[in-house]
Amino acid sequence: MPAFDRARLEAHAVEVAPLLLGAVLTHTTAEGAVAVRLTEVEAYSGLGEDPGSHAHRGRTARNDVMFGDAGRLYTYFTYGMHTCANVVTGAPGTAGGVLLRGGEIVSGLELARTRRTTARKDVDLARGPARLASALGITLADGGADLLGEGAFSLRPGEPLPAERIATGPRVGVAGPGGDATAFPWRFWIADDPTVSQYRPAVRRRRG
DNA sequence: GCTGCGATTGACT
């Protein structure tokens, strides 16, 4: 199966996100290979229009990868313990990205289980952005890796999905202007798929 | 240098 066409990833993140649904991301390490069929993603625009984007305030050491070529892996560390994975989209310098929020393990199930010992069911192995990264064995050190080259990663398009199977809605944990997450309905998922994460509205963290 | 908080998860009531 051919790799995902890089030119298709150079469009705006909102256009790329639905194309990634059903695509299969494979990560091969010394332990073996795990492949995930993507069922849930979120688009982030690097432009000033999107306050939820890590690139919204400009280029920093952390988000540097987002300003590079489309088709590379952008990883970030959050909440002091979790790693999340994104596919860089858009032309270089535009800093768009698509967060991989959930998927179905289609290969390497045993290895994924050893990496996700707290998951009780197989559908929970990659349901949620930090879970997906963990199941694939993605760490911060993988940031910047090319998903379309000859390296440890491969990203292949899946079967084209009929429009009625693609659902959209507000992004998770991200508030838009005035706290309105629905201002950016940039979350895309495969309708009725059990590996789509549960929606949680953006909440302000309590003061401690 | 100091402080507040986040593109979350899992454990617990």
Added chain:
DNA sequence: GTCAATCGCAGCT
């Protein structure tokens, strides 16, 4: 349903 864990980044002094 509620809540703690845990640390790098961004913004401010």
